[in-house]
Amino acid sequence: MTDSAPPAENEQSERHASWLELFFDLTAVAGVAQLAHLLHGGPAWADLGLYAVMFLAFWTGWMLFTVYGNVTRDQVRVWRVLAGMFGLAVMAAAVHGVREGEQAAAFALAYILVRSLAGKAWERRREYVADLPITRLGLGLTPWVVSMWFDGTARYALWALGLAIDLVVMFAVSTKSPEGREGDASEDAAVWTGHRPPRKLRAAYTDAPHLGERLGLFVLIVLGEGIAQTVSEASEVAWDSALYAVGTGAFLLLILLWSLSLRHGSDGVPLLSPGAVPVRLTLPLHCFVAGSVAALAAALGDSVAYTDAAVPERVRWLMCGSLAVYLVIAGAAVARSGRSVPWALLLTGPPLALVLAVGLTARDARAGHLVWLLVLALWWPLVWRLRRPSGAPAAPGSP
Structure with missing residues (x-):
């Protein structure tokens, strides 16, 4: 496995959000507005739990594509970012009917597609993002797939389980940077995926x-x-x-x-x-x-x-x-x-x-x-x- 060096310091200081990234962030505007409505009128504990799960899911999808643009810089594929943007828009639109179960399947399916689309980007580049291990380790996505065959509380519990797995991966999987940061993500990836990653898989680091x-x-x-x-x-x-x-x-x-x-x-x-x-x-x-x-x-x-x-x-x-x-x-x-x-x-x-x-x-x-x-x-x-x-x-x- 080889490591790709981080961008030069002078390049980092001059880089700002692109028009594509700012356009992509419009989905965050829509998503946050819809999610906030889950709490209107004085929420019960069940409403707070559902809000926490859905906010974390939406934020995860937004973060995956944010990191993709951050790492790939000028090599970003515009169509992939726009496809992710559409998936997040579907998630935002489905929020209103999730409590009644009407759009819960649509929300879950859109999340699965967003996660899968983001993961495929790194497979094609033969890279993993050391600062965001869930880009390649998709174990937390499995409960979301299983939830498509459940309704009500069981479905939401599976969503929470998948997100909890992702959080554990974020804290447990160690990484190693060119400056000698802790651990080696390849060994942790082998544990979580059940096989060793390709020998030439490169570690990419965020700007x-x-x-x-x-x-x-x-x-x-x-x-x-x-x-x-x-x-x-x-x-x-x-x-x-x-x-x-x-x-x-x-x-x-x-x-x-x-x-x-x-x-x-x-x-x-x-x-x-x-x-x-x-x-x-x-x-x-x-x-x-x-x-x-x-x-x-x-x-x-x-x-x-x-x-x-x-x-x-x-x-x-x-x-x-x-x-x-x-x-x-x-x-x-x-x-x-x-x-x-x-x-x-x-x-x-x-x-x-x-x-x-x-x-x-x-x-x-x-x-x-x-x-x-x-x-x-x-x-x-x-x-x-x-x-x-x-x-x-x-x-x-x-x-």
């Missing part, structure tokens, strides 16, 4: 700065959905001082999320320093961040209807729970970015405690009060990040 830009763009899309949800709901209610308070607070909350993830974070992950974790670990973190922000966007839209009444418990917990997930990831990112554990706890512990306290006790809170308490929670890590002690590593600068 980290370009991939970081794409990940950041995805988070921007999700934040945009928060604005869209709030604006859409605000257009259907009476405009009064209570609505102004909710709208202003929601906008400020999204600004803080943008600042923590993109100005003071890396790859869309809040407060993460560049290169602090391997790409294959950054990708799941990015998925969880994007999923939590999309859930918060849905909750913000729902909260607009409760300017003069207490926010329902399910909507309140959707807001607080999604923000709590975001803060937990931010705390882990701070700890992995070379800062001490006490500093990470000081940065994210108080806001996390406040968010959980609001979820537990603010039973009679109206939307305006609830949103502004969450703004206060997110303000804390931003202020304390700017007051980092001397000698602590700085987060990446703003673009």
Whole structure:
């Protein structure tokens, strides 16, 4: 097996998303919007579980083609990217009817085709992507194929099983880069596939700065959905001082999320320093961040209807729970970015405690009060990040 060297550093710094990649990202706009609707009206636990599974599936399909364009650069096959884009569009269109079972088979079939199409690209190139092992190791796709013969809960459980296998592969399969990163993916591939890969199979590595830009763009899309949800709901209610308070607070909350993830974070992950974790670990973190922000966007839209009444418990917990997930990831990112554990706890512990306290006790809170308490929670890590002690590593600068 031979390794292909990463792109030169000067090439990495000058590369930006192409028109094809930006066009492809329009499917993310549609997909995130449709997935957010699964959470409208105060979701039950079953709705949250289905949302998590479908969001992870959609994100996986988007990521496979994002990495394909990232690695192949000028050698990307346009027709393959557009075919993947169509498959993701079908997945997005099927979201609305999945809970009733009407479009569940269409969603699963589109996911299978997207995964298969992406995998065939690497077979033709006789390469595997060291930073994204599931491009060649398709064991997680098997439960999706089996699910075509099941209905209801059994089908969704098989989807979750397939995605869980992919996550295990992402964390368990080690890789080896020209700089001597850990392990040798060929040996792990032999374990997961049951046979050794071809001798001349080459390891391809991602262009980290370009991939970081794409990940950041995805988070921007999700934040945009928060604005869209709030604006859409605000257009259907009476405009009064209570609505102004909710709208202003929601906008400020999204600004803080943008600042923590993109100005003071890396790859869309809040407060993460560049290169602090391997790409294959950054990708799941990015998925969880994007999923939590999309859930918060849905909750913000729902909260607009409760300017003069207490926010329902399910909507309140959707807001607080999604923000709590975001803060937990931010705390882990701070700890992995070379800062001490006490500093990470000081940065994210108080806001996390406040968010959980609001979820537990603010039973009679109206939307305006609830949103502004969450703004206060997110303000804390931003202020304390700017007051980092001397000698602590700085987060990446703003673009």
